[in-house]
Amino acid sequence: MLPLNQAVEDALDSFRTLSRRSALALLGIVIGSASIVAIINIGHNAGLDAASIFQGMGTDTLVAQLPDKEDAQVSLLSIDAAKIEGLDLPGLQITPTVFASISLVFNNRSVNARLVGTESSLFNVIALSLLKGRFLHEFDFEENVVVLGHQVAVSLSEGGSRIQVGDWLNINNYLFKVVGILKSKTNSMVSPVVVDDSVFIPLHAISRVESQTALRDLIVRVPPPLNIEIAALRLHDQLARTFEFRSVQIMVPQQIIEGMNRQNRTFHYLLIALGAIALVGGGVAVMNVMYMNVSERRVEIGLRMAIGARRQDIRNLFLIEALALSTLGAVLGAGVGIALAWLYAVISGWAFELAMLSIPLGVLSTLLVGVFFGLKPAIAASRLTPVEALRDD
Numbered sequence: 001m002l003p004l005n006q007a008v009e010d011a012l013d014s015f016r017t018l019s020r021r022s023a024l025a026l027l028g029i030v031i032g033s034a035s036i037v038a039i040i041n042i043g044h045n046a047g048l049d050a051a052s053i054f055q056g057m058g059t060d061t062l063v064a065q066l067p068d069k070e071d072a073q074v075s076l077l078s079i080d081a082a083k084i085e086g087l088d089l090p091g092l093q094i095t096p097t098v099f100a101s102i103s104l105v106f107n108n109r110s111v112n113a114r115l116v117g118t119e120s121s122l123f124n125v126i127a128l129s130l131l132k133g134r135f136l137h138e139f140d141f142e143e144n145v146v147v148l149g150h151q152v153a154v155s156l157s158e159g160g161s162r163i164q165v166g167d168w169l170n171i172n173n174y175l176f177k178v179v180g181i182l183k184s185k186t187n188s189m190v191s192p193v194v195v196d197d198s199v200f201i202p203l204h205a206i207s208r209v210e211s212q213t214a215l216r217d218l219i220v221r222v223p224p225p226l227n228i229e230i231a232a233l234r235l236h237d238q239l240a241r242t243f244e245f246r247s248v249q250i251m252v253p254q255q256i257i258e259g260m261n262r263q264n265r266t267f268h269y270l271l272i273a274l275g276a277i278a279l280v281g282g283g284v285a286v287m288n289v290m291y292m293n294v295s296e297r298r299v300e301i302g303l304r305m306a307i308g309a310r311r312q313d314i315r316n317l318f319l320i321e322a323l324a325l326s327t328l329g330a331v332l333g334a335g336v337g338i339a340l341a342w343l344y345a346v347i348s349g350w351a352f353e354l355a356m357l358s359i360p361l362g363v364l365s366t367l368l369v370g371v372f373f374g375l376k377p378a379i380a381a382s383r384l385t386p387v388e389a390l391r392d393d
Contacts, residue, residue, distance in 0.1 A: 145178075
């Protein structure tokens with residue numbers, strides 16, 4: 001019986017003298033392994049990037065949009081706000097928002113920004129964070145106070161003194177006192193508020209700055225145990241009845257996220273299937289190389305059998321060679337796959353995060369394919385008789 005360590009040593013000795021055919025088979029295995037690892041990591045990072053789009057808009061949040069229908073008369077903000085307060089939606093935290101494009105002036109420096117008239121509840125609903133000062137309070141109501149988005153504060157501080165809490169801004173010829181500066185925040189695809197480029201004032205103070213204002217967006221938090229889909233239907237029904245001259249639209253981030261996740265999974269499975277095809281191609285190349293090795297080493301096989309090697313010894317010898325070839329290809333392919341996934345993430349502007357399962361999945365699947373396709377040539381070699389093998393000498 002040929003000891004296992006001797007079989008491994010003999011297989012590695014043969015493996016070290018790789019022919020051009022073996023190198024091509026190794027390349028096929030590397031491509032297959034790299035495809036699996038790269039595809040898993042690309043899919044993982046694509047999912048993370050898609051999820052980051054909704055950062056700051058939790059799955060317990062709705063966005064209601066109230067655009068005017070054609071030829072509808074624009075209603076007054078005070079009337080809209082009163083209608084919102086009269087809605088019969090217990091448990092829902094409704095935050096109205098009104099927008100206007102304005103120019104800010106600080107120390108003779110002018111900056112364009114988006115003005116957001118809102119209420120204090122917005123701070124928690126979209127998870128804002130303060131750098132300095134405070135956010136709007138309920139008692140501010142119509143006071144001339146303003147909270148600055150991070151980028152607006154940076155722009156106002158360029159080329160002069162840095163703007164601070166307590167400074168005064170000129171907004172459309174009205175002076176507003178800065179009471180807070182927000183930390184930078186990633187934009188959410190479904191949120192109507194672009195935090196960094198906006199300034200926030202009390203809802204009822206915006207009509208002083210911009211006369212033509214009407215309520216356009218509501219950000220609604222649905223706390224547990226309320227069902228967000230049922231809440232969305234109730235909200236739509238009441239808004240449609242209350243604002244009969246508006247086209248009510250409800251966006252549910254949770255539903256959008258689930259839809260994107262389903263699309264990502266489908267795309268992910270498709271890519272894995274393509275990687276599996278590439279891996280099978282590498283396995284076929286391994287099988288062809290092993291068949292050629294068996295054909296070229298028939299005399300060696302006959303001599304081994306003549307001096308006492310058993311069928312399983314011959315089978316194990318060629319199977320270990322196939323496994324060694326697959327192992328080297330799997331390891332090299334995993335490294336190449338990670339590098340390709342990282343490069344793709346950099347080009348796409350994503351933050352790269354390694355999917356930990358990608359390495360064991362890529363390596364193990366490659367080894368299994370290598371063993372599977374190397375088994376048949378190994379069995380074929382073991383079935384030769386010494387007379388048949390030595391006859392080729």
